[in-house]
Amino acid sequence: MFPVGGVEVMLLLVLVSGAVSLLLALALRPRLGWVSAGAIGGFVWSLAVIASITLIPANGAPGIVPAEGRLTGCSWDVGGPAPEGFWIFSGGQRLLNTVVFVPPGALLVVAAARWRTAWAVVPAGLAALAGYSVAIEATQLALARLDRACDVTDVVDNVTGAVLGVGIGIVLALVLRPWRRRTG
Structure with missing residues (x-):
């Protein structure tokens, strides 16, 4: 039994x-x-928030998921298993999946913009965010007791959000100029 949730x-x-x-x-x-420093702390927090909202059972501890009720693979349906909406956000689940990956994408750029290696760190970080999304979906599939559904469409939406976040992060970096060491 998965002991926590809600x-x-x-x-x-x-x-x-x-x-x-x-x-x-x-x-x-x-x-x-x-x-x-704020961008790095915010980036770490945004990853923890994503893990919390995607890997904790939404409606309390589900108990035992019977073997016959367990999914054997990820959904490849466009729109995913709950296209009408999601319990935490009044819009569709796809919009939520996109929106939650915008902050880490933006904060990645602001955090990396301080160093000359940002041109390499940002694409690698974007790939890592895509890998994070894949890992979440794989975990949802492997751990049926989470009472979550694995959906490949979620990965597409998550990566779309991360890419949008990178675009926003570029604008923020130009405004905030983190390469200038401001401690005050």
Whole structure:
């Protein structure tokens, strides 16, 4: 039996990971300045939030999922298994899957823009975000007790959000200029 679940657990994990990420940003601030440190802390937090909302059962601990009720593969249907909407967001599930990957994409760029290697780090980070999405879907498939569905469309939506985030991050980096070490 998967022992935890529900919105309360998700929110608790979001708050705890937010506090840890804030401590990380505060620890990095003297060396990197507030923009880069905040971007790194925010990036870590956004990944933790995504894990919390995608890997914790939404409606409480589901208990035992019978073998005959378990999915044997990922859904390849366009729109996924719940195209009408999702319990946490009034829009469609696809919109939510896109929106949750925008912040890590943007924060990746702002965090990497400080260094000359950003031209290599950002594409590698974007590939890592795609890998993160694939890993989440694989985990949802492998752990039936999560009461979640593996859907390849989610990966497409997640990567779309990350790419949009990178575009937003480029604009933010030009405005915030994290390569200038500002500690005040």
